[in-house]
Amino acid sequence: MKKKVDIHGVLFDKVTMKEAIDSVVQFTKENGVHTVYTPNSEIVMQAKRDTSLMNILNSANLLVADGAGIILASKILKKDLTDKVSGIDLVSNLFPIAKSNNLRFYFLGGAPGTTQLAAVNLLEKYKVIEIAGYHHGYFTEEENDKIIGMINATKANILLVGLGAPKQEKWIEQNKSKLNVKVCIGIGGSFDIISGKTKHAPEAIRKAGFEWLYRLIKQPWRYKRMMDLPRFMMLTIKTRLFKPKYNNKRG
Numbered sequence: 001m002k003k004k005v006d007i008h009g010v011l012f013d014k015v016t017m018k019e020a021i022d023s024v025v026q027f028t029k030e031n032g033v034h035t036v037y038t039p040n041s042e043i044v045m046q047a048k049r050d051t052s053l054m055n056i057l058n059s060a061n062l063l064v065a066d067g068a069g070i071i072l073a074s075k076i077l078k079k080d081l082t083d084k085v086s087g088i089d090l091v092s093n094l095f096p097i098a099k100s101n102n103l104r105f106y107f108l109g110g111a112p113g114t115t116q117l118a119a120v121n122l123l124e125k126y127k128v129i130e131i132a133g134y135h136h137g138y139f140t141e142e143e144n145d146k147i148i149g150m151i152n153a154t155k156a157n158i159l160l161v162g163l164g165a166p167k168q169e170k171w172i173e174q175n176k177s178k179l180n181v182k183v184c185i186g187i188g189g190s191f192d193i194i195s196g197k198t199k200h201a202p203e204a205i206r207k208a209g210f211e212w213l214y215r216l217i218k219q220p221w222r223y224k225r226m227m228d229l230p231r232f233m234m235l236t237i238k239t240r241l242f243k244p245k246y247n248n249k250r251g
Contacts (some may be wrong), residue, residue, distance in 0.1 A: 005081040007073055008235060010044045011058050012065050012081055020085045021093050023062050025101050027183045028157045033176040035060045036185040038087040040067030043165045045228040045235075053166045056173045064090070066188075069229060073236040087187040088194075091160060099128045106151050106181070107134035109162025110191035117195035132156035137163045144175070152180040159184045162191045 002023075003014040015023065027034035037060045039047070047054040057063055064085035065071060074081035094103060107115040115134035122129055132154035135147055151159060159181040161168045168186040176184060192198035 003080075005074060005079045007065075007070055007077070007079065007081070008044050008048060008232075008239070009054060009058075010039060010047055010063070012063050012070070014081055014083075015062070015064060015085065016083045017085050017089065017093060020062060020064050020090055021097070024090070024094060024158070024183055024185070025097070025103070027061060028101070028103065030182070033179050033181060034062070034183045035172055035176065036062040036064070036090075036183060037169055038064050038066035038085065038090065038186065038188070039070075039165070040065075041069035041073070041232040042228045044070070045232050046166055048235075050166065053169060056166075056169050059173075069232060073232070076236050076240050078240075087185070088190040091185065091187055091190060092194075094158070095122060095126055095129055098126070098130065103158055104130040104132050104154075104156045106132050106154055106156035106159050107162070107191060108147070108151070108159060109137035109164075109168065109187075110189075110195070112136040112138060114191050114195045114197060115162075117197070118191045121194060121196060145178070148175060148178050152178075155180070157182040160187050160190070161185065162187045162189060164188060 002019075004011045005014050006012075013020075024036060027036075037057055039057055043053075043057075043066075047057055065074075065081060066084070066086040068084060071081060071084050073079075097103070098105070107118060109115065110118070113136070115136060119131045119134050122131065133150065133156065135150065139147055159179065161172055161184060163171055163186075165186065165188060168188070172184045172186060189198065
């Protein structure tokens with residue numbers, strides 16, 4: 001049983017990257033659809049304003065910390081969440097072991113052409129990786145069931161959904177009963193990075209916890225959304241000062 005760590009009501013699983021990877025592989029061997037989400041500080045703040053999103057996150061089969069802000073908050077709150085497991089890093093670690101673990105992916109999300117380019121790049125890099133299909137994220141509600149049918153027809157066992165948060169989490173929750181895949185992972189803008197359309201922050205910047213600043217410089221239109229970052233830290237400090245009691249068990 002994985003330990004849960006409560007960060008402002010969002011119940012993260014205390015896992016290392018290896019444990020997260022092992023969990024995803026195990027999910028592919030079990031019955032039913034398993035959900036994996038990777039919220040960062042911004043998503044935690046959105047969840048505090050949106051009860052339905054909070055419930056979706058906390059019902060995940062695996063919920064991991066994407067972002068240095070979550071790890072910093074856990075230290076301030078004297079929790080023991082120590083490992084960052086970002087969406088892009090999680091899936092990037094799944095691709096090399098895909099063949100040996102019979103992982104078969106479907107890509108959903110991004111702008112037209114992005115998932116196709118991501119698939120091409122991965123096939124060039126790994127040769128034997130199985131990408132069962134892909135579709136962009138610009139589809140209508142009327143097209144939804146058709147796309148689900150396409151996904152199911154491929155017999156993919158891992159669906160990577162890059163619709164951006166919280167849209168991707170809500171889409172997975174609303175449609176998982178119709179899907180025949182084993183795992184749905186919300187990966188935000190990871191297709192842009194895999195396709196090469198967006199550069200990943202350098203390793204040194206990511207380790208230093210300044211990936212958010214790198215993204216803001218590269219994508220200044222995100223500034224309104226990133227206002228949640230100082231709000232998150234202010235809430236964390238306030239919470240630490242008043243030392244509320246937390247329930248660390250999922251319902």
